[in-house]
Amino acid sequence: NAGVTQTPKFQVLKTGQSMTLQCAQDMNHEYMSWYRQDPGMGLRLIHYSVGAGITDQGEVPNGYNVSRSTTEDFPLRLLSAAPSQTSVYFCASRKRGDLYNEQFFGPGTRLTVL
Amino acid sequence: AQSVTQPDIHITVSEGASLELRCNYSYGATPYLFWYVQSPGQGLQLLLKYFSGDTLVQGIKGFEAEFKRSQSSFNLRKPSVHWSDAAEYFCAVGAGAGNMLTFGGGTRLMVKP
Numbered sequence: 001n002a003g004v005t006q007t008p009k010f011q012v013l014k015t016g017q018s019m020t021l022q023c024a025q026d027m028n029h030e031y032m033s034w035y036r037q038d039p040g041m042g043l044r045l046i047h048y049s050v051g052a053g054i055t056d057q058g059e060v061p062n063g064y065n066v067s068r069s070t071t072e073d074f075p076l077r078l079l080s081a082a083p084s085q086t087s088v089y090f091c092a093s094r095k096r097g098d099l100y101n102e103q104f105f106g107p108g109t110r111l112t113v114l
Numbered sequence: 115a116q117s118v119t120q121p122d123i124h125i126t127v128s129e130g131a132s133l134e135l136r137c138n139y140s141y142g143a144t145p146y147l148f149w150y151v152q153s154p155g156q157g158l159q160l161l162l163k164y165f166s167g168d169t170l171v172q173g174i175k176g177f178e179a180e181f182k183r184s185q186s187s188f189n190l191r192k193p194s195v196h197w198s199d200a201a202e203y204f205c206a207v208g209a210g211a212g213n214m215l216t217f218g219g220g221t222r223l224m225v226k227p
Contacts, residue, residue: 033214040123042204042217043158050212058214090158092215100165101146101213105158 004106021076023091030096032074036087116141120218135190137205146208
C-alpha cells in the first residue's frame with residue numbers, strides 16, 4: 001500500500017491564481033480530511049469528508065473548495081490564492097469504525113503564495 | 115468545541131535526561147487522544163493513542179503518555195532522551211463531528227549533547 005499520497009510536494013503561486021492540491025489513498029478509508037499547518041498554530045482542519053459525495057467544513061474553510069467523487073481521492077481547490085494561504089497542507093484518512101479513529105497522514109504539500 | 119493547549123512552545127533537554135511534554139485538552143466527554151512527532155521538513159508520525167482502558171499508554175520510540183481525567187491532561191514522557199528525538203511534538207484530540215482532530219500548537223524539543 002502507498003498509504004496517503006499528495007501532489008505536488010512544493011508549489012509557488014501568484015496572488016489570484018488557482019490550483020488543486022491532490023490527495024489519494026489506497027486503504028479504502030471512508031474518512032478523508034485536509035489540514036493546514038502554520039507556525040505556532042499546530043494543524044487546523046480545513047474540510048473533511050465522511051464518504052464519497054459527502055463533504056463538510058472544518059475550522060478554516062474560507063478560500064478552499066473540496067469534492068469527493070470517489071473513495072480514493074479528495075482534492076483541495078484554491079480558487080483565487082492569497083498570501084494568507086501560504087502554508088503546509090496535509091491530507092489524512094481514516095477508516096470508519098476504527099477503535100481509535102487513527103488518522104494516517106500524507107507527506108504534505110508546501111505552498112507559497114506571492 | 116474541543117481545544118488543546120501545549121503550554122511549552124520550546125523545551126531543551128540534555129541527551130540522556132528525562133522528558134515530559136505537557137498537553138491539556140478541553141472536551142465534555144472522554145476524547146480520543148494522540149501524540150504525533152514531526153521531524154524538520156517531514157510529515158506526521160503517530161507516537162501513541164488513547165481512548166479507553168489503562169491510562170498509561172506505551173508508544174513507539176520509548177515514549178509513553180498518561181491520561182489524567184481529573185486534570186484533563188495527556189502528558190508525554192520519555193525516561194532518557196536521545197539526540198534523534200529532537201523534533202516538534204503535537205498533541206491532538208479527536209472529537210466532535212467526524213471525530214476529526216484538533217491539534218495543540220506544538221512543542222519544539224531541542225536536545226543538547
